[in-house]
Amino acid sequence: MAVYTEVNDDELQRFIAGYGVGELLSYKGIAEGVENTNYLIHTTEGPFILTLYEKRVAHGDLPFFLGLMEHLVAASVRCPLPVRDQNGKILGEISGRACALITFIEGFWVRRPTAEHCFEVGRALARLHIAGTGFELKRRNALGLHGWRPLFEKFKSEASEIVPGLAAIVESELSVLEPQWPTDLPQGVIHADLFPDNVFFLGTRLSGLIDFYFACNDSLAYDVAICLNAWCFEADYSFNVTKSRALLKGYTEIRPLQPAELAAMPLLARGAALRFLLTRAYDWLNTPKDALVKPHDPVAYLRRLRFHQSARGVRDYGHEVTP
């Protein structure tokens, strides 16, 4: 939530003139995005977002992220469209940063999602998975199973500063997940970070999905498991099965889950909880105290992990298994 790079008015006017989207009327740095700088721009043709990619983002991945958004919009998924400049380029440069001008999505993220919102998220996720088929670029999931142990090794010795015994818990969980992790589930493009703040609503209508900067190729059902973690726990860490039932119902209405995907769901949900536990724990220990962006509390994911460890099957997520 920070503006890392300032943009000069003259440079921005020249930049906007290269896109054929009218004249610049105003621009405001907005407090969104952890890794990048974002400006909300008004031109005579409407609002846009200008994203400046800061150094932490791997620039080699930008054609994947931007190309994916363009592919998804063409397949009628509601998400921001990167605007091509008058030379057909999707990636620009301003203030010494790679950048993209993307369409603005009206709507806002829901602080207290209901089961109805979860149902809509399930549907949108399934539509995204289907629409992702045929996108020609590939991106490996750097935060998938093979990334977890190396990330853990980086902070293992300090893990007890967060919660006593955390290293042993993670070690034990990795030893369960590594041999059992399913590799033969249907694959495709996953969002991989579809948290409430990345889904905009207008009332109960889902107006758009944003922030594709973790998107990659992986098991589609793993993306569902991420959403179960992201949408179905309450502030007191209790699991809301009405919400997960709605999310799975929405998803399977559009894309039915195969028996192998359903059977793997508790394990996938454990993996998803571990993935966010690991990145949050790492950020918690490695974010300078004076950073503009405060790290999230990793403990929320330890609590989620415990729930998934106790789940006996997809029924515990409210899914009605029809024979």
Added chain:
Amino acid sequence: MAVYTEVNDDELQRFIAGYGVGELLSYKGIAEGVENTNYLIHTTEGPFILTLYEKRVAHGDLPFFLGLMEHLVAASVRCPLPVRDQNGKILGEISGRACALITFIEGFWVRRPTAEHCFEVGRALARLHIAGTGFELKRRNALGLHGWRPLFEKFKSEASEIVPGLAAIVESELSVLEPQWPTDLPQGVIHADLFPDNVFFLGTRLSGLIDFYFACNDSLAYDVAICLNAWCFEADYSFNVTKSRALLKGYTEIRPLQPAELAAMPLLARGAALRFLLTRAYDWLNTPKDALVKPHDPVAYLRRLRFHQSARGVRDYGHEVTP
């Protein structure tokens, strides 16, 4: 430049519904304003700014600031208009903060102002001064002459951490200004902080003045002196007399300066430089290292002060004195 207070979507929807400005479409925390939290809001009727007044702002002054903006818009000054809610109230409350919904001004501040911009600023300032006549509320200038010494006393003992000898320079300047400071110049409502980032342009057309949260009653010519400091120095601290000539020309076209105001200009400019030197020096020494908003360098105003000390009269600011 920070979002200090988060706003909940449900609460904001209910809040906006009370204003008769259509339905909420989106809201983004923007990186503007040092003291307050600002959201750029889109409704079905257009864009607005929602300002949440944080605790540092003296709430007793809000009716003055908001009433002034309303008064100025009624007098055709281009500035944001606080929207009254359906009960006629100008001041609301959200997320436990006093707040106001104000109209959005398209335009952006000019990083490298030209003499043409300075001319327009001079005209707008004079129009503001004339329009301020008849505004019934009063607000003392807490950062006027009588506020300088008490502020200086707060950091005098640490002043040398900024520049060796700074305390002696300020002491000597106060001893010159205090006995000579003019008290009989034309009085009125002044903006008191009309820096480039508070003036929006679209091309060379001035689209609006913003941020009236330092406005108060004082000598009108002192406001001109603040603008000479704010607009007419280059990044290398050199004084650009072409810009000051343009600013004074623009101002006097709309509101001629009286002989006493012209004669006092070098002294007023010294006072204005000292005022910003003092507040910046205080902030420099008292802002926590991990603050979201970084303090401005006070030295820029020490350099400005030296220029004004050497000025012999308003001619040195490019004003053509006609007999």
